[in-house]
Amino acid sequence: xxxxxxxxxxxxxxxxxxxxxxxxxxxxxxxxxxxxxxxxxxxxxxxxxxxxxxxxxxxxxxxxxxxxxxxxxxxxxxxxxxxxxxxxxxxxxxxxxxxxxxxxxxxxx
Amino acid sequence: xxxxxxxxxxxxxxxxxxxxxxxxxxxxxxxxxxxxxxxxxxxxxxxxxxxxxxxxxxxxxxxxxxxxxxxxxxxxxxxxxxxxxxxxxxxxxxxxxxxxxxxxxxxxxxx
Numbered sequence: 001x002x003x004x005x006x007x008x009x010x011x012x013x014x015x016x017x018x019x020x021x022x023x024x025x026x027x028x029x030x031x032x033x034x035x036x037x038x039x040x041x042x043x044x045x046x047x048x049x050x051x052x053x054x055x056x057x058x059x060x061x062x063x064x065x066x067x068x069x070x071x072x073x074x075x076x077x078x079x080x081x082x083x084x085x086x087x088x089x090x091x092x093x094x095x096x097x098x099x100x101x102x103x104x105x106x107x108x109x
Numbered sequence: 110x111x112x113x114x115x116x117x118x119x120x121x122x123x124x125x126x127x128x129x130x131x132x133x134x135x136x137x138x139x140x141x142x143x144x145x146x147x148x149x150x151x152x153x154x155x156x157x158x159x160x161x162x163x164x165x166x167x168x169x170x171x172x173x174x175x176x177x178x179x180x181x182x183x184x185x186x187x188x189x190x191x192x193x194x195x196x197x198x199x200x201x202x203x204x205x206x207x208x209x210x211x212x213x214x215x216x217x218x219x220x
Contacts, residue, residue: 042113042213048206092153092208098155098208099154
């Protein structure tokens with residue numbers, strides 16, 4: 001059972017570079033979300049989607065873009081990376097109980 | 110707004126000790142409450158949940174009771190093992206999908 005799959009697991013960027021964090025789920029969940037995890041702050045919601053073609057902002061959306069063209073995929077885009085975006089990023093899917101991917105550890109130098 | 114406050118760590122215990130992690134919440138409605146666990150190098154996974162007042166969630170020897178009068182959802186385990194070493198997150202949800210998390214409590218169990 002694949003569940004929620006995130007790629008890459010690790011990434012190092014230079015300030016100003018762009019990249020896309022990939023997230024895919026095989027559980028046919030309508031709801032998907034992106035969180036970032038920072039020490040002492042728990043997980044904070046970046047963006048979420050309640051179905052294909054529908055996205056909305058969470059608690060900390062600035063600097064991130066999302067789109068949802070299929071039920072399975074929910075990529076997170078950093079258009080111009082900043083050191084403040086150094087974090088661990090988690091994708092999740094599901095309603096009621098959420099299922100999390102293994103995370104992407106991103107460093108922005 | 111809705112928020113979760115949980116006991117700060119880190120917490121270090123010996124095997125077979127009793128574990129309690131306090132969690133209190135603030136919410137405008139009647140939330141569902143969750144405990145998630147994150148083992149080293151992994152994503153979060155659901156440990157237990159409760160959806161209404163006085164419900165008790167339980168799993169893997171862990172228990173937590175939804176206390177509306179004290180707005181609390183404390184996590185307990187009677188006898189911890191080394192394998193319980195992890196980060197524990199309390200969380201709430203008002204609409205079945207958006208989760209608000211506490212800061213997390215790191216628990217280390219020594220043999």
